[in-house]
Amino acid sequence: MSDSHATAVETAANPELRHHFADMQQQTNSASLGMWLFLVTEIMFFGGLFCAYLIYRLMYFPAFGAASQTLDIKLGAFNTVVLIVSSVTVVFAVRAAHDGNRKQLVAYMVLTILLGLTFLGVKAIEYKEKFEKHHVPGPTFAFDKPFDDNGKAIPVDPHNAQLFFALYFAMTGMHALHMIIGCGLFTVLTVLSWKGRYTAQYYTPIENAGLYWHLVDIIWIFLFPLLYLISRHS
Amino acid sequence: MATTVIPAQPASKPLNYLTNGSTIRSWLLTTDHKRIAILYLISVTMFFFLGGFFAMLIRLELLTPQGDLMHADTYNKVFTAHGMIMVFFFLIPVVPAILGNFLVPLMVGAKDLAFPRINLLSWYLYITAGAMMIHVLLNGGVDTGWTLYSPFSTQYSNTNVIEAGLAIFIAGFSSIFTGLNFIVTVHRMRAPGLTWDRLPLFVWANYATSLIMILGTPVIAITVVMVAVERLFHLGIFDPRLGGDPLLFQHLFWFYSHPAVYIMILPSMGVISELIACFSHKRIFGYKIVALSSIAIAVIGFLVWAHHMFVTGISLYAALIFSFITFFVGVPSAIKVFNWTATLYRGSISFATPMLYAFGFIGLFTIGGLTGLFLASLGIDVHVTDTYFVVSHFHYVMVGGVVMGYLGGMHFWWPKITGRMYPEAWAKLSALFVFVGFNLTFFPQFILGYVGMPRRYWQYPPEFQVLNILSTAGASVLAVGYLLPMIYFAWSLRYGPLAGPNPWGAAGLEWQTASPPPTFNFDETPVVTWEAYNYDEIEPKMEPTTLEAPVER
Amino acid sequence: MSKYFPLWPDRASTIAGQVDGLYIYLVLVSAVMTLLIFIAVAVLAVKYRRRPGVLPTPIEGSPILETAWSVIPFGVMLTFFIWGAVIFFKERTPPTNSTEVYVVAKQWMWKIEHMEGQREINELHVPVGENVKLIMTSQDVIHSFYIPAFRLKQDVIPGRYTTLWFKATEAGVYHLFCAEYCGTSHSGMIGNIVVMEPQDYTQWMAGGPSVPLPEAGKQLFTSLGCSTCHRFDIQGRGPNLQGAFGKPVLLEDGRTVMVDDNYVRESILNPNAKIVKGFTPVMPTFQGLVSDEQLNALVAYVKSLGQPAAGGAQNQAAAAPAGQPQKQVQ
Secondary structure, three states, X not given: OOOOOHHHHHOOXXXXXXXXXXXXXXHHHHHHHHHHHHHHHHXXXXXXXXXXXXXXXXXXXXXXXXXXXXXXXXXXXXXXXHHHHHHHHHHHHHHHHHHOOHHHHHHHHHHHHHHHHHHHHHHHHHHHHHHHOOOOOOOOOOOOOOEOOOOOEOOOOHHHHHHHHHHHHHHHHHHHHHHHHHHHXXXXXXXXXXXXXXXXXXXXXXXXXXXXXXXXXHHHHHHHHHHHOOOOOO | OOOOOOOOOOOOOOOOOOOOOOOHHHHHOOOOHHHHHHHXXXXXXXXXXXXXHHHHHHHHHOOOOOOOOOOHHHHHHHHHHHHHHHHHHHHOOHHHHHHHHXXXXXXXXXXXXXXXXXXXXXXXHHHHHHHHHHHHHHOOOOOOOOOOOOOHHHHHOOOOHHHHHHHHHHHHHHHHHHHHHHHHHHHHOOOOOOOHHHOOHHHHHHHHHHHHHHHHHHHHHHHHHHHHHHHHHOOOOOOHHHOOOHHHHHXXXXXHHHHHHHHHHHHHHHHHHHHHHHHHOOOOOOHHHHHHHHHHHHHHHHHOHHHHOOOOOOOHHHHHHHHHHHHHHHHHHHHHHHHHHHHHOOOOEOOOHHHHHHHXXXXXXXXXXXXXXXXXXXXXXXXXXXXXXXXXXXXXXXXXXXXXXXXXXHHHHHHHHHOEOOOHHHHHHHHHHHHHHHHHHHHHHHHHHHHOOEOOOOOOOHHHHHHHHXXXXXXXXXXXXXXXXXXXXXXXXXXXXXXXXXXXXXXXXXXHOOOOOOOOOOOOOOOOOOOOOOHHHOOOOOOOXXXXXXXXX | OOOOOOOOOOOOEOOHHHHHHHHHHHHHHHHHHHHHHHHHHHHHHHHOEOOOOOOOOOOOOOHHHHHHHHXXXXXXXXXXXXXXXXXXXXXXOOOOOOEEEEEEEEOOEEEEEEOOXXXXXXXXXXXXXXXXXXXEEEOOOOEEEEEHHHOEEEEEOEOOOEEEEEEEOOOEEEEEEEOOOOOOOHHHOOEEEEEEOHHHHHHHHHOOOOOOHHHHXXXXXXXXXXXXXXXXOOOOOOOOOOOOOOOEEEEOOOOEEEOOHHHHHHHHHOOOOOOEOOOOOOOOOOOOOOXXXXXXXXXXXXXXXXXXXXXXXXXXXXXXOOOOOOOOOO
């Protein structure tokens, strides 16, 4: 009997059609579902850290509040805006791919990467500042006794503040790692886009990479208030 | 990736997935789910025997009350190795990555899984993790127990905890990608006419398993990251002197590791459904309920993790809640056992080897599951937790359950996978060795646990010796039962009679194609117009059919 | 007693019989269930074995059967749950006026301190018929205090106290095991529970060194400087501890907590965690400056201050309370 993949060759379908799929619709839907499932695993992965954070924040609220206030809220807010804008550029990139507009696609991809790198750059500045203030957990850690608005000393166990910073570095570090991967992924896709690989008939990788970027953005949108905005009044 | 063109073959030499490409490269870079299943078969079997080797060392040491075979530290590394290898490198992947990978696309009438390259990546992740684990073993091992409890693992152990954790992390991603592949395949690649209520129960079981894989595994991944980070930077997440809580580790660990045991048992239960249906020659009694019970076990299984922590000092109310839900999760498992038994009624029962394993499963899983109820009952758990009672319970369900299901499935689908039949008499004898050896090994351990012998003991009071000797004796019989199939399965590859497409007269799409199947599974995509287990349309066979004269290969 | 080949552990506590009762019930139900399944499978497999020309009868299912064999087993399971929960509740509710004994676990030994001052290593002497409550902590990793003859076990955790209570019923020597893997000599961390008749126990008690634990704690209270701030005569910089133990207290952040063993221990090691309302965070931490044994003594002393009548260190020696009413929860 004739082997099954000959059918794909005969009908001269989309050259991107993989042999085990019946048609592009099935392939695209499968890729999309696969990416959504992967995003669910990412949520569960970060979930463990969020769980630890929530428990210790409930137990050591004053220390967490005091430690949180040493984070630069302006830089954090700026980074939040940067990521939200980068998600918008991603949406436009996907739209450009859908319309078959190669130049726009490449432009928006590049813009997204630049915004991502901006985010990482600001993060590097923040980390450097934490290093200088001796807020990096470990043997060099030191936390000055904080005072509240009335000048009253807030009783804070430096160990609990160290725990905050441990979780801060773990969570933002894991997030930054995902951003780096995202930038790398987008770089590869930008080069391929420039070479004309993605057309209106086939741009699934752009779509799915976009989903990944959106998730990393959403995770930051949770991280920012949880880490930066504890106990802030005005 | 370019599609391969299959050259025309002379009629006397049929091309199947085994013969389609014979270079090492064609195997190591394959994207054919059937070849990947074979790659897993070889590597998982190797890890099974490695884990079994460590089991043998444990049982030898426990022949005498004194610790006289090895140093205490060595013993601690041995039982840790046994646990880590068996859990992460055998029990989790064995049925999904071997039988699941091979059969799920065939059973849904597809040419392959949804993501063949990710399937191959999954195997390479498994191998990488395995190599890392072996590296750990060759460099002093790890002595925390497979459960890695803090603060021992985070502050006190002087062994390769981080590397072992990294191996577990990577193996976890192998598992996640397999689950992801199965879910998308079942959702998107079913053949025309194959509705959800026409799916074989093996597919339902692997689907439910895949849900647990993708939701649970990431949590153990982040937990071992936290252990590594704590060890490296002395942070205090789990260190009480720095404000941390050692019990937080246990919650995070068991949140995955309890559902993990359902990853292990559900696919095996799926196998049993297929075996009972075929060898009673009828549809499983209560098909819909059995299908949904797999989903129920997957969901409820996420809600019981703290039953591993009843004596750790959790609140009375938490203990009550987790105890209650644990009883609840036993109900869908019980339903399966009753439905399988009811299927036998007015069936046409064959006693072929796969069916013997299915009977063994029903018996041993019943005992294992019932002893789980003992552990769920708070008053009893306080006495027997952390003793050999627990060890026996989980070996009954893992070995008496998972391994029996796996062996039954391997015998059942062996002709499909290899095109050869195994020798039935030897297989029956082997099944007997397994059943007798298993019970002799592990039943005494229930008694040992109730009289108070704790787990992970290198030396023990002399009055426990007789029961330990019985257990070791049983283990040697069990070992024979596991070695025999290695021999006769290998023998059958060359000398076994050839099997046709459907030697058992079974229902299911995998039996509608050649044995072994061609690379792309079906000559034409099947269109399904029948219900699952359409045994009323198939004639029951008194003996498995094999081909008359061996065709020259 | 013959320990040559035991198939059942000794029974030496008030709760052991109840645990055994539940266990035997479960064994019987399980045996019946297992036999039923085994027999059903065997009978059906033989009766309906494959014969040429005989076709199987397709049966879709039976909602009545499915419901029956879901609901009835679950009902039976509920009895397992309820009986087990009742036993667990009793195990977790120590009677008031239990004799307290402090236990410190470390790799790889059990250190026991009686209130009267006796110390033991890997051995615990207790009298028959008396409620004993163990207050336990670990110096390093998680251990577990396991007495098979009593059917009792409790994990022992660093950084906090966990408790275990029992009433021994039979004089004798019983195994004590560590039941949570703790490293090299986990299986060597074993010992004996020595249950003695009350007269023998009194004699044994009298033979040992006798600085009662609360008295030792009082000495530390002075020598470590606690008394400079925690005064009993005037309001000092720290709360007056007279009568404080066992009562709730309001904290600076608005929470109300119970002054119990864990609270006192935490306040010594991490004073800023829970500041009493009206006081400032001036207490220094004693983390690393006091051993677990010294902590136990201090806690015992503060606890003794909680007693209303006597004031000062109240001895909980076994020799004492002839006429004291013992509240027992059984």
